[in-house]
Amino acid sequence: MVGTLIVVYLIGWLPATLAAFAAGKRLRDPQAPARHPMTVSFVAGALWPLLVVGLLELSSVMMFTDTPAKAPNGIGVFA
Numbered sequence: 001m002v003g004t005l006i007v008v009y010l011i012g013w014l015p016a017t018l019a020a021f022a023a024g025k026r027l028r029d030p031q032a033p034a035r036h037p038m039t040v041s042f043v044a045g046a047l048w049p050l051l052v053v054g055l056l057e058l059s060s061v062m063m064f065t066d067t068p069a070k071a072p073n074g075i076g077v078f079a
Helices: 002-027 037-046 048-066
Strands: none
Touching: 002 037, 002 048, 037 048
16 A cells, blocks of 8 residues: 555656646746756655645635525625
């Protein structure tokens, strides 16, 4: 079980590192280039499970924000 989790983690590390590096290259500020873009990409790749959890939380917040609230009958604000 633990061996499988380690393999999944390591398999996800490389694509996450490459994606972070590519995004950093594309979104960088030409006036102030980063000193260590590969190091930042490497750390982002190492933390990819946290990035996935953050994206899931963001998508759930967006989904529930679009859902209209149902007010109970008889209670409301009259304008």
